[in-house]
Amino acid sequence: MPIGAVELPSRGHWAPSFAIPRGRSSPSPITKTKSPAEFFAENKNIAGFDNPGKSLYTTVRELVENSLDSAESISELPVVEITIEEIGKSKFNSMIGLVDRERVDTKLYDDYETEKARERRLAKEARAQELQAKNAALGKKVKEPSATKGAKGRGEASFYRVTCKDNGKGMPHDDIPNMFGRVLSGTKYGLKQTRGKFGLGAKMALIWSKMSTGLPIEISSSMRSHNFISFCKLDIDIHRNIPHVHLHEKRENKDRWHGAEIQVVIEGNWTTYRSKILHYMRQMAVITPYAQFLFKFVSEVAEKNVTIRFSRRTDVMPPVPVETKHHPSSVDLLLIKGLIAETSKGTLLQFLQHEFVNIGKSLAERLIGEMGPEFSPKMAVKSLTSQQIVRIHQLFRQAKFDDPSGGCLSPAGEYNLRLGIIKELHPDMVATYSGSAQVFEGHPFIVEAGVSVGGKDVKQGLNIFRFANRIPLLFEQGGDVVTRTAMKRINWSSYKINQTQDKIGVFVSIVSTKIPFKGTGKEYIGDDTKEIASAVKCCIQLKSKIVRKIQDREQQERKRNLSRYVPDATYAVYDVLKEISKFHASKKRRYEEEEEDVLRKVQSRSITKETLKEMLAQYVEKVDYEMALEYATQSGVNEEPREAIYIQALEDGYNFTDLHSSNFVFRFIQ
Numbered sequence: 001m002p003i004g005a006v007e008l009p010s011r012g013h014w015a016p017s018f019a020i021p022r023g024r025s026s027p028s029p030i031t032k033t034k035s036p037a038e039f040f041a042e043n044k045n046i047a048g049f050d051n052p053g054k055s056l057y058t059t060v061r062e063l064v065e066n067s068l069d070s071a072e073s074i075s076e077l078p079v080v081e082i083t084i085e086e087i088g089k090s091k092f093n094s095m096i097g098l099v100d101r102e103r104v105d106t107k108l109y110d111d112y113e114t115e116k117a118r119e120r121r122l123a124k125e126a127r128a129q130e131l132q133a134k135n136a137a138l139g140k141k142v143k144e145p146s147a148t149k150g151a152k153g154r155g156e157a158s159f160y161r162v163t164c165k166d167n168g169k170g171m172p173h174d175d176i177p178n179m180f181g182r183v184l185s186g187t188k189y190g191l192k193q194t195r196g197k198f199g200l201g202a203k204m205a206l207i208w209s210k211m212s213t214g215l216p217i218e219i220s221s222s223m224r225s226h227n228f229i230s231f232c233k234l235d236i237d238i239h240r241n242i243p244h245v246h247l248h249e250k251r252e253n254k255d256r257w258h259g260a261e262i263q264v265v266i267e268g269n270w271t272t273y274r275s276k277i278l279h280y281m282r283q284m285a286v287i288t289p290y291a292q293f294l295f296k297f298v299s300e301v302a303e304k305n306v307t308i309r310f311s312r313r314t315d316v317m318p319p320v321p322v323e324t325k326h327h328p329s330s331v332d333l334l335l336i337k338g339l340i341a342e343t344s345k346g347t348l349l350q351f352l353q354h355e356f357v358n359i360g361k362s363l364a365e366r367l368i369g370e371m372g373p374e375f376s377p378k379m380a381v382k383s384l385t386s387q388q389i390v391r392i393h394q395l396f397r398q399a400k401f402d403d404p405s406g407g408c409l410s411p412a413g414e415y416n417l418r419l420g421i422i423k424e425l426h427p428d429m430v431a432t433y434s435g436s437a438q439v440f441e442g443h444p445f446i447v448e449a450g451v452s453v454g455g456k457d458v459k460q461g462l463n464i465f466r467f468a469n470r471i472p473l474l475f476e477q478g479g480d481v482v483t484r485t486a487m488k489r490i491n492w493s494s495y496k497i498n499q500t501q502d503k504i505g506v507f508v509s510i511v512s513t514k515i516p517f518k519g520t521g522k523e524y525i526g527d528d529t530k531e532i533a534s535a536v537k538c539c540i541q542l543k544s545k546i547v548r549k550i551q552d553r554e555q556q557e558r559k560r561n562l563s564r565y566v567p568d569a570t571y572a573v574y575d576v577l578k579e580i581s582k583f584h585a586s587k588k589r590r591y592e593e594e595e596e597d598v599l600r601k602v603q604s605r606s607i608t609k610e611t612l613k614e615m616l617a618q619y620v621e622k623v624d625y626e627m628a629l630e631y632a633t634q635s636g637v638n639e640e641p642r643e644a645i646y647i648q649a650l651e652d653g654y655n656f657t658d659l660h661s662s663n664f665v666f667r668f669i670q
């Protein structure tokens, strides 16, 4: 939807209005209204900008998610480059044209400490270090020393330039100022599964930069059809909630690049949020294995630099989610009024039939009949009174409608989820499951889950990975429906898994046209949504798959263990045989015919160490095969290797056909 079509909440209507007393002498309060930009600047924590560290994290997150939404919207395999560049105080000062100044009156500063206090602090730190070294020498677990707190005081602020570049759709030249300089404006307001929803994230990064560094945001963008790059430098007029454009021009696009590059300079804290940012990138790589991410942290000190490339492992992308219409049981009074105001349909019958899913002509007629004598199919929908609209709403809440289909959703897919887990965690075992579409308050949702055991960089116990509309959720884990289900409602021991000792990965991805997040931070899904809670439980219960995989693994390990002993066993047996064959030659003892045959062969060297080793290996192979066959007969392996596969519809422009299964995709290129 072009930005012009986005109906912005008009200032003053939605914003909290409150009374400010003028002072003791003046009892009559004046009512003030706030612009959305002002409101979010004052309450930035509700959008994930709680402190400098979290703000750095949220800025990265908002920019990366916009990039992915953008590339996927044009079915382009995403290539996203994100760079966080540390900017020292001197560099920052020179960027804003401020001359560095040494402290003169040191006692003026909050972090001033007397000589005595400094000595005491240093002595305490030395004692802590000594204790740590002692513990390390004794092999005891050493706790990370808490960041040495100097004297009190907030310390120096750290500044970072965050740049995010993608190969997405780009933006129309004239829309850029509004997209980045007007809070609550965006192109993702329709009823559709997208990562972004509120029209807020990029603007919050700008508001934070305005609050912490005063520097504007820079946007470069080009669309596929453009032979120019739009460049825009802007900040935001907080009080009026409008963009304040510094520069907006068209530049040459020699390389025919399309996509967007956003750059913002903010205060942050890399030290405290480093691990959160890297976890976020890794989890994004799990759920988006068809994207390529290049993450860079560029420090002023070269040793602190970080470069991580999360490579693409597949070019199979989930389908682009499609916009859908509202389900009658999901709408409220305000929404019905909005739909009536916007509809191009003339009559009530047409309105019901065309503006909602799952209302066909005959159902629309039955509903109108049920509304009462003052309603008729041919009546003008725009002539409905407020009372009549309430009647429609009441009926929508009580009538029975078919559930909405999940066809408009775009889950990661079992194949991608499995691939992402394998690529980033290298587990010993992974089982995945994809649920069918279900419904919550008229919105379809799909839950997919994976369970892994073992792997790289995975801690002992439960490691929970949560995703909503393919966004990793890292904060407020405790109250989340996935955490609670995995910790409290699943009996892991019945899966042959030890909940405290095994390295267990639990991955749950929920996609929907409406994710019931708690709060605006998009950080967790409450445990109180019954439908979602039970779907999550069903999905994590991959019991038969997990148990089967563990048995398979035990089978493989048995063979591996037996094979490992073949050389030693060969030497031991051969040495014994040689000794016995000497006895046999001296006729001191008689043996059975079969045994004599073996001993003769050892003597004549037609049985050597090598042949014996080979025979033992063959025997292990045979026994393993027989046991596997027996196991397969018991557990019905005949059913197991069959994978459901389906053929993707051939659309114009495709010159290949994909055969999908949860474990693989065959691509036939014509």
Ligand SMILES: Nc1ncnc2c1ncn2[C@@H]1O[C@H](COP(=O)(O)OP(=O)(O)OP(=O)(O)O)[C@@H](O)[C@H]1O
Pocket (backbone or CB within 6 Å): 062, 066, 067, 070, 166, 168, 169, 170, 171, 179, 180, 185, 186, 187, 188, 195, 196, 197, 198, 199, 200, 201, 202, 203, 259, 260, 261
């Ligand atoms: N990298 C990008 N490529 C193309 N368009 C972009 C990009 N970043 C932002 N946009 C456009 O700017 C709009 C505003 O982005 P913003 O991050 O403020 O909100 P949002 O993504 O719509 O919602 P949310 O606040 O939930 O993230 C987006 O809707 C999108 O149309």
